[in-house]
Amino acid sequence: MKGLIQRVSHASVTVNGEVTGQIKGGILLLLGVEKGDDEACADKLLQKVLNYRIFADDDGKMNLSLTDTGGGLLVVSQFTLVADTRKGLRPGFSSGATPAEGERLYNYFVDRANLIHSSVETGRFGADMKVELLNDGPVTFLLEVPPVR
16 A cells, blocks of 8 residues: 655645545645555554654654644545556556455545544545645655555
């Protein structure tokens, strides 16, 4: 499972002209699900997202997490994140989960996030989404949690 996190001043997702999710300060998470990923991967990635220290403390050092700051979490499904781009000029998606499995684990991730964190917003799985954000920093990290094989 892969998550691209961006520290944002604000972010929103629009589907067919309707805003489906928006946050002020916090993290925009682009979430990619791979074959073999399971609930344990989702739980581990969620803990990493919520506790990754990317927000400045009083000394200006990245020592605070989303949990510490209470900022928003905007979760957007992003199957292209799991593309194989190592060779050629066209991405390969053979490592991606099936749409049904991807949606199941995306929904599981969001449900778990809502149980743990107070401010969670989402896009719409499988939809053509327009994502707007103001990346703060810019601060962007790719978090990866491999499935246990």
